[in-house]
Structure formats: C-alpha cells, structure tokens
Amino acid sequence: MTNALAFAALAEPTRQAIVEHLGARPMAVGELAALLPVSRPAVSQHLKVLKDASLVRDEARGTRRIYSIDPAGLGQIRAWLDRFWDGALAQYAEAAEREEQE
C-alpha cells in the first residue's frame, strides 16, 4: 500500500524521508544511509524512533536487519482517521447547509 497520508504525517524531515524510502521497498540501515545526507548512526537512531512509534518494523535477514513500513502502525491509524474525518465532515457540511435552508 502506498500510504501518502502516512508519509505526510511525519513532522521531522529525515524521518519523513526514511518512511518515504521504505514505502518504495524494504531496506537495511546502510542502504538508507547511502540515500540520505545523514550518518549511519543517525539513521539508526531515527529508525529506532520510527519503530517505537509503530511506523516501521524490522526483521533479521541473515546478518542484516531489514526495515519496512509497519502495516499495523500509527501511519495507518492516522491515514484512517484522515479519511474518516473527510467523510464525517462532508456529511456535516451537507447537514449545516440543509439546516440553513430550512
């Protein structure tokens, strides 16, 4: 799932970039560090934050640790809420305009 709403949900630019890259495909820390203007330890630290927030998850693959978007995480919840409020507020706007005419 390409979750553009979840990507927009992150306020911190480096973490947002990490989530965008992982949205394209799962990657190891080294691959992410090569794509970003920050050090590998910094990428690791950001990944830890994202993992704690259930935005990304990791799995061991041989000696490497591969990171990917957590399909059950906060990004999903936020995207769901975003859609949910769009729907609810559209209903609200209709109701307010109907009331006004009556």
Add this chain to the structure above:
Amino acid sequence: MNVEAQRISPAPIRKSLRVKASRQKAFDTFVAMGGWWMKSHSIAPAGQKDVVIEPRDGGRWYEIGNDGAERDWGKVVAYEAPERLLLIWSLTGEFAYDPDFETTVEVRFTADGEHTIVDFEHRDLERYGEGAEQVRGGMDGGWGELLGGYQAAAEAG
C-alpha cells in the same frame, strides 16, 4: 535510553471547510452531531441513536445507543458557541473508550459573509503510537476490516 528521542510528532489532521450557513447554524449543526455522524461508526452494540456534546465546559461527549445505553466518547473542554469547540476524543485505535487516552479535537467557526469557515483539527495523534500494542490488537478485529476496505478503495482509486 534517550526517552525524548522516542517521541514522535505526527502532524495533526487538519481540515478546512467553507459551509454555506451562518456561524450560529454551522456551530449548532456541528454539536447536534447525531444528525450527521456516520451511523456505521458507533461503539453502541445496539446501533447509534444519537451523539451528544453537552453544551458546557467540562461536559460529556457520548453516544446513545438504540437501546438507550450511553457510551462515552470523550469530553467537552471548551464550549464557546458559536466560535469554538474544544473536545477530548478518548476512543483508542480499537475504537474503545479509555478515559486515560486523550487526543484533542478543536473546531473553529469563522464567519465569511453568508458562509462559515470551519477549521477542524485532530491532534495529539502520537498517543496512538504509545498504545501501539493496543492498536495492533484492535487491527486484528473490526478496525482491520475497516482498514481493509480503505486500502481496497485507495488502491482501486
């Protein structure tokens, strides 16, 4: 462990609507929530009859089921008719009420000629992250189905 580094700040959900109604009507309709809320989004086993936002600071925000039972959703922090409403939304990722789980919903109503600009914000969403295990549990049930529907729609679109 650096606790501060674990905090993450998702941007609030923000929506701005321009409604063709007076500010008073826009506010009154908003707080008469049962009149427009999607009945499918209910925590009442018997189905939703109404949604009540008590018209006072410190009031309750709750749902009334078709069986008459009341179920809390959150509370009213500030009831400033017709310009502002500050609510606490305490429904978790499982759509379960938890008084200790507090996210904030703020709605501002600004007159714009014959229209009203309604600025909506749902913030403190990082709290969903703090309850990640809870969220994950809920996703296995009804929430997962809802998300599945959303995902299908998003991918089809």
